[in-house]
Amino acid sequence: MKKIKVVVAGGGTGGHYYPALAVLKELKKKNDLEILYFVTDGRIEEKKLPKDIPDANIIKINMKGLIRPIYNPKNIQRLFHAYKKYIEIKDEIKKFSPDFGFLTGGYICGPVGYSLKKLNIPFYVHEQNSIMGITNKRLSKWAKKIFTSFYFKEFIQTGNPVRISDHDIKRENLKKYGIENISNKILLVFGGSLGSNKVDDIMYEVYKKSSINTKFIHITENDNKFKNFKNVFCFKYIDELYEIISVCDGIVSRAGATSIAEIKFYDQKAILIPWSGASENHQYYNALELQKNGKAIIIDEKKPNIEDILNFINKINIKNINYTWHTKKDVSTNEIINNIDEI
Ligand SMILES: CC(=O)N[C@H]1[C@@H](OP(=O)(O)OP(=O)(O)OC[C@H]2O[C@@H](n3ccc(=O)[nH]c3=O)[C@H](O)[C@@H]2O)O[C@H](CO)[C@@H](O)[C@@H]1O
Numbered sequence: 001m002k003k004i005k006v007v008v009a010g011g012g013t014g015g016h017y018y019p020a021l022a023v024l025k026e027l028k029k030k031n032d033l034e035i036l037y038f039v040t041d042g043r044i045e046e047k048k049l050p051k052d053i054p055d056a057n058i059i060k061i062n063m064k065g066l067i068r069p070i071y072n073p074k075n076i077q078r079l080f081h082a083y084k085k086y087i088e089i090k091d092e093i094k095k096f097s098p099d100f101g102f103l104t105g106g107y108i109c110g111p112v113g114y115s116l117k118k119l120n121i122p123f124y125v126h127e128q129n130s131i132m133g134i135t136n137k138r139l140s141k142w143a144k145k146i147f148t149s150f151y152f153k154e155f156i157q158t159g160n161p162v163r164i165s166d167h168d169i170k171r172e173n174l175k176k177y178g179i180e181n182i183s184n185k186i187l188l189v190f191g192g193s194l195g196s197n198k199v200d201d202i203m204y205e206v207y208k209k210s211s212i213n214t215k216f217i218h219i220t221e222n223d224n225k226f227k228n229f230k231n232v233f234c235f236k237y238i239d240e241l242y243e244i245i246s247v248c249d250g251i252v253s254r255a256g257a258t259s260i261a262e263i264k265f266y267d268q269k270a271i272l273i274p275w276s277g278a279s280e281n282h283q284y285y286n287a288l289e290l291q292k293n294g295k296a297i298i299i300d301e302k303k304p305n306i307e308d309i310l311n312f313i314n315k316i317n318i319k320n321i322n323y324t325w326h327t328k329k330d331v332s333t334n335e336i337i338n339n340i341d342e343i
Contacts, residue, residue, distance in 0.1 A: 001032040009038040009112040010104025011045030014193025015258040020104040022161035026333045036096045040108045065107035086111035099342040110135045117142040128257035130285035159332030160261035171247040171323040178233045179215050185318045188244045190219035192254040202304045246325035250316040255287035270296040
């Protein structure tokens with residue numbers, strides 16, 4: 001096995017962290033991989049990485065992103081702090097001496113990417129969204145290659161890496177989440193990796209009118225709100241969400257790029273509720289392609305049409321109780337790996 005040393009950053013939210021995880025897990029299969037991962041203190045990658053890749057070297061960085069709009073005076077302090085972190089990060093990377101860097105977005109990638117550039121270490125960036133984020137825009141000037149999920153004229157469109165199960169998944173698996181009758185229609189509802197009060201509010205109205213025979217697995221911190229609905233099964237967070245995405249009948253979600261990639265990969269139908277606060281409205285543009293293919297409808301979170309949601313749910317077909325998702329390789333993950341020159 002080839003010895004490879006990689007510096008990684010990507011996180012703050014699941015949408016940035018999970019693509020990095022998918023690539024690292026695949027890389028580990030065929031290489032003797034040594035990882036140095038810079039995680040943001042208190043964010044998803046700090047919590048999940050020790051379990052997801054127990055032998056990764058982890059360095060916790062305490063920093064915050066810039067406040068939007070960008071001209072907020074507090075940002076001067078934040079930039080100064082980011083500069084101090086950059087010095088610390090650069091020292092650590094120099095000691096580690098990696099072959100390359102792999103960055104998947106989130107503000108922590110700023111100082112990590114800048115350090116890699118200063119040390120003349122090649123690095124690669126993956127952009128998940130249809131509109132490039134501010135940190136990645138900056139890094140794109142220095143990166144060896146930029147990989148994207150959506151089409152950009154100047155970059156390599158690899159698609160968005162998704163986490164896959166190493167085994168087939170049976171619909172029966174849904175019983176694990178409290179659903180006894182898997183011949184019912186079963187939908188998964190979630191609001192990205194951070195949850196969404198707005199999605200919760202909209203779905204509350206849907207649940208009031210939906211059939212008791214339609215079951216919902218709903219990821220939320222507001223589980224109390226739904227306690228009177230016997231057909232709604234609440235969970236705070238489910239690590240292996242793809243175990244549900246792959247075998248349920250449909251999805252209701254925000255339009256984060258990684259969620260959309262999973263919806264596509266697992267060939268699902270979806271009701272997408274883009275977060276209107278996303279920079280340059282990127283969630284709406286992420287959602288457009290799926291809508292064009294007839295696989296999704298887009299719901300405006302500011303004027304949600306509950307009837308449209310109910311109609312879409314009504315039209316969704318129920319999978320056979322013996323349905324099995326046959327696991328397959330993720331093309332996007334492999335495209336990225338094939339495009340990294342140092343491997
Ligand atoms: C608020 C915010 O900053 N949103 C951004 C963030 O979203 P966010 O982190 O919500 O990202 P996505 O919707 O793209 O992905 C969510 C990920 O979390 C996973 N998941 C979710 C819930 C759960 O219980 N278990 C679980 O594993 C999903 O399977 C998916 O892999 O990154 C995305 C990708 O750059 C962007 O498009 C979003 O605009």
